[in-house]
Amino acid sequence: MKLRLAQGTPCWVSLLTDDLAGARAFYGDLLGWSYSPGPAQLGDYVRAELDGEPVAGLGVSSAIGFPVQWTTYFAVDSADSAAQLVRECGGTVAVGPVQAERAGRMAIAADVSGAVFGLWQGEEHVGREAGPEPGGPAWAELLTSDAEGAAAFYGTVLGRAFRPGGEESALLVDGRPVAGIRHGAELRGHPPRWRIHFAVRDTALAVRRATELGGRVLVEPHDTARGRAARLADPQGGRFSVLEVLEPR
Template sequence: MTAVKVRLAQGTPCWVSLMTSDHEGAMAFYGALLGWEFGPGPDQLGTYVRASLAGAKVAGIGVTPPGARHPVEWTTYFAVDDADAVSQRVHECGGTVAVGPLQAEHAGRLAIAADLSGAAFGLWQGEEHLGWEVTGEPGAPVWNELLTADEPSATAFYRAVLGSVLTPGEDGTTRLLIDGRPVAAIRLTTEGRGWRVHFGTADCDLTARRAEELGGRVLLAPQDTPYGRMARLADPQGGRFVVVQVG
């Protein structure tokens, strides 16, 4: 596996991070489940590590600030050219900016925001760290999708904030396009809200069983879909994610 370091166009998902109250437990779970190894990352918001596959960075895990009440969730970060300017657009479009913009050492500049429905997402202006270095492989991110009860408002918000091109997909979702290529989706649903991170796996059924053995839960059993065999899982602290069989 070769780590690829490229600057992604604005509006492209470029990184995913988990904030959890059990940092050591999360590292043990995802390390065993997805084959991750860990190294240090910026610590402006507390303890934070970067996960990698064979040396290629794929995700981050940090510690939830003391007293924080928000649930354990994965956060999708979008590449932006100017985190301050895009954060201002979030405010202008009715969203909120909970953290930042702030400098993450020499890695880049970040902000954590929420859309009109309260779904959290991140903005990343990469400098030394441009984002994930491998995708589409077992253990790496493969897709990001927003679940929302108000698709028209979500579509208008992300179009205005990120400057994304959005178009209806054949599967009933709205696709975010960069240079004509789909990079994420917005799905109308009543089964929750928020951005969902999809990780690749070589064997969806085996990964689902392994997640339970490691103390996690299977929220939706493995099933065949037009995009491959998928399962919805939760880690021992409740962080939700999807695994997709690839390769």
């Protein structure tokens, strides 16, 4: 069994959609994914793979009117203990903790402001750490109107420190940034949310292909501290970003 990722590390992303076949086709073409069956307990659910290694999950939402959305999961040593801390800190636990067969134990929660996130206690499936490989998760950031309160909440739930910054505070695991919290000037009436970025070789080409596949451009390609990014929506409305990751210097 692989070693579980350090607590607080974003380790998995999953999409709940009302059109699984359409989502599979869209992301498979855009990000180069193939698919394999996921835990039967999770219903109509598949794992997306790059070179045979799982990078994301796609499933069908059973809730009527539930928005199509990506969820970021954080590695925890104990899903039950972390879920209890969520409640004690004023958040809510919507699902679980439940056992996903032998893959691991999970919960889906929301912070004080309502931003949804997941907790993952990996067993046979430990997840995947964000990185620069094209097609895989590259970065996760929370967009919120209360960055200071969010840092206190996640710092307590995950047992990790935050490094304050001008535009973005960074969640630190073993001294390195693994996720960010950004003040939500871009919310414009939308609820706080975790945003997932997928690495691509060329942002402009990825944007062009996404629109050819029926997706929409929400924010045109622009330069960021982490590379050239664009904000997109898939044909079912699921929002995500693509990021042309800067090469380390």
